[in-house]
Amino acid sequence: MGADAVKILVIEDEVLLAESIKALLEGKGFDVEAVYDGATGAEYAELGVYDLLILDVMMPGLNGYQVARQVRARRCAAPILMLTAKGELEDRIEGLNAGADYYLTKPFDSRELLACVNALLRRQGNQVDELVCGNTALDLASCTLVCGEKQVRLSAREFDVMRALLQAGEKNLSKETILARVWGYDSNAVENHVEVYVGFLRKKLASIGSNVRIEAVRRQGYHLEVDGTC
Amino acid sequence: MGADAVKILVIEDEVLLAESIKALLEGKGFDVEAVYDGATGAEYAELGVYDLLILDVMMPGLNGYQVARQVRARRCAAPILMLTAKGELEDRIEGLNAGADYYLTKPFDSRELLACVNALLRRQGNQVDELVCGNTALDLASCTLVCGEKQVRLSAREFDVMRALLQAGEKNLSKETILARVWGYDSNAVENHVEVYVGFLRKKLASIGSNVRIEAVRRQGYHLEVDGTC
């Protein structure tokens, strides 16, 4: 439940259902808050801190459609997953037009709910592809090494080498293997290329204060280690 | 078929259904193309010029799930509306996990299809009157970049390029994709055109004191960044 966790707001008047959704999503690492009526839900949602709203339609007071419209009118951009026992066509259309992004009919399967949540978050760009090691991540989309606040861009070759190392994890990668994977098995690159690029990468890792080191094992190749790990 | 219409690709092997969807959407002002098998659909989709894919699941050859996975693997970001007679839970989950954004069960009502399409496009930022990044907004009606008091008019090409960049947000857009979206995939424009227009846009952004920069990522394309963000 770190500061960078994905935040989800559940607005559902059936307390038991709300709690079970909360438990389900928290089990998957999301940071979930549940409220039990529409007015409170709209108020929370407008804070703008949530990445996703899960919204029941039939509630006393403000109903789901009203909440959705109000929230959208206030320029809240979070995707809305509408949840309801009303499976009728007209309801679905009204929900979508009110600003919902998905319409799920009760009773629903927990796996389906998760699949929806993931699909909505994926579209939001909340699912970044990255490879992580120690305090450092390689963002595959932007070819960038990230460590806390700092980050540094890698060139295409640097990126390929770094990715190979990260994918191998603790395992050793021989230079031969790296050459084959990065330069192609039929290129005329030589092992020193790997050494040169390992040098570049070590500099960049150091420049962002990473605790990841590229360790050389004589005659065996390279592998990653996290500082303080032996 | 202006460069600025919303483009939709329908992939559906039942020709009659495909044509009726096409007619329905064209009636609403969308620019629709229909293809009748998965392989062709995947190929078209990967051009990256469409704003939305409507995808049947059960097709000979590549089925809808396979098309979705392939298209997503190629980093095509357009939302996918899956369309199918299979209404079973497992199918819905599989579809969502394959990269779909919505799952609509046949037979469906035309109004519901439209509501879905609108919901998906709304989320993409295709139905708003301005796109915002940093301290700067692109007014879609007047083709004008606005930053505080200052503003500057964009030419049609400049506008198309700027909009593509804004819609991609943080993500990189390859020059190939920009060419396809702005000039059309069958034009004979070359990558240098993109570079030239990026140059124009940078000048105009600077002239109104925008804190938005167009960053080049070598061999990967361009993306936006807000000054002060690293």
Add this chain to the structure above:
DNA sequence: CTTCATTTGTAAAAGAATTGTAAACACCCG
């Protein structure tokens, strides 16, 4: 403990490729 051969690390350059910019030209529409 030295010496030597081997492997790994680093710096600097030359070379290649990509990206940026300026400017000339074509075109279209009032």
Add this chain to the structure above:
DNA sequence: CGGGTGTTTACAATTCTTTTACAAATGAAG
């Protein structure tokens, strides 16, 4: 025609990759 827009070309500037050369580290043998 004239002004703005779009296209194309050519070249300059920048960045990345490869190459070279040599220094530093390692480990085995004497």
